[in-house]
Amino acid sequence: MLANIAVGLLESASIAKGIESADAMCKMASVQLARAGVIARGKYVILITGPVGEVESSLRAGRQMLGHDLVDEVLIRNIHAQVLETLDKRAPVKELDAVGIIETKDAVATVLAADAAAKAAAVRLIETRILVGGGKGYVTMTGEVGAVRSAVAAGISAVPEAALVCHVIIPQANAQLLETVGR
Numbered sequence: 662m663l664a665n666i667a668v669g670l671l672e673s674a675s676i677a678k679g680i681e682s683a684d685a686m687c688k689m690a691s692v693q694l695a696r697a698g699v700i701a702r703g704k705y706v707i708l709i710t711g712p713v714g715e716v717e718s719s720l721r722a723g724r725q726m727l728g729h730d731l732v733d734e735v736l737i738r739n740i741h742a743q744v745l746e747t748l749d750k751r752a753p754v755k756e757l758d759a760v761g762i763i764e765t766k767d768a769v770a771t772v773l774a775a776d777a778a779a780k781a782a783a784v785r786l787i788e789t790r791i792l793v794g795g796g797k798g799y800v801t802m803t804g805e806v807g808a809v810r811s812a813v814a815a816g817i818s819a820v821p822e823a824a825l826v827c828h829v830i831i832p833q834a835n836a837q838l839l840e841t842v843g844r
Contacts, residue, residue, distance in 0.1 A: 667716040668695070668740045668776075670769055671707045671723045672732040679705025682726040689722035690715040696749060701796030704732060706768045708791070710745065713738050733769045741779035743786040744772065747800075751788045757834040759806035760842055761813040763825075764799045770824035771798030774816035781815030782808040787842060797826060801842050806832045 669692075673679035676699055683697045692711035700706050709719055716736060724731055746752055761784065763774045768791035775789040784804035791798045802812055809830055817828050834842070 666710050666740065666745075667713040668735075668737045668744070668772065669709045669716040669720040669723075670733075670735045670772055671720065671727065672700075672734070672767065672769060673705040673707070673727050673730050674703075674732050675727075675730040676703060676705045678727055678730045679707060682723040683707045685726045686719040686723040690718040692716055692719045695745075696791065698792055700768060700792055704796065706791065708748075708768075708772070710740075733767065735769045735773060737772065737776050741776050743779045744775045744789055747775070747786045747789040749788075749790060749792060752786060754785060754787055754803060754839065757803050757836065757839050757842065759804060759809040760829075760831040760834040760838065761802045761804075761809040761816075762799060762827075762829045762831075762842075763813060763816045764797060764827045765820060766798075766824045766826055767796055768792065768798050770820040771800055773819045775800040777819035778802060778812035778816035782811040784808050784812040803834070803842075806830075 692709040696708040765771045784802040787801040789800045
């Protein structure tokens with residue numbers, strides 16, 4: 662299901678400029694600051710949500726403020742609702758079927774992979790973690806094995822190969838993993 666909103670994400674090489682940019686982005690347009698914080702190697706990530714036009718205006722303001730400190734950016738129109746529901750938190754899952762995991766080198770790639778995976782097949786996202794130590798991110802999902810395979814394939818296709826760390830599909834996950842997957 663699409664959330665009918667857009668997500669914009671900027672990654673800054675400077676913490677100070679990142680904070681300044683987050684402020685400028687929120688002042689420029691009617692957006693919600695969903696996440697902002699320091700990630701590995703002294704970078705700063707800003708994630709905003711809102712109507713497409715507002716997010717585009719906000720991203721322009723952020724890019725302008727960051728200048729040469731801009732590391733990466735993404736705009737996802739009509740993001741899948743599950744990505745927002747699992748952003749840096751675990752969605753309740755009663756049992757596991759097959760499990761898929763996509764691990765990336767940065768926050769931008771993680772959001773892209775999660776959105777593509779959720780849109781590609783009938784899977785349940787468990788968690789979309791964009792602020793993990795070392796600058797990595799990951800998305801976990803569960804569902805019927807064929808759906809998980811399709812979702813993982815779509816997710817890894819949505820990110821540059823250089824941003825992908827690893828991807829795994831566990832066809833019949835042991836029930837004990839329920840306590841650890843996505844935590």
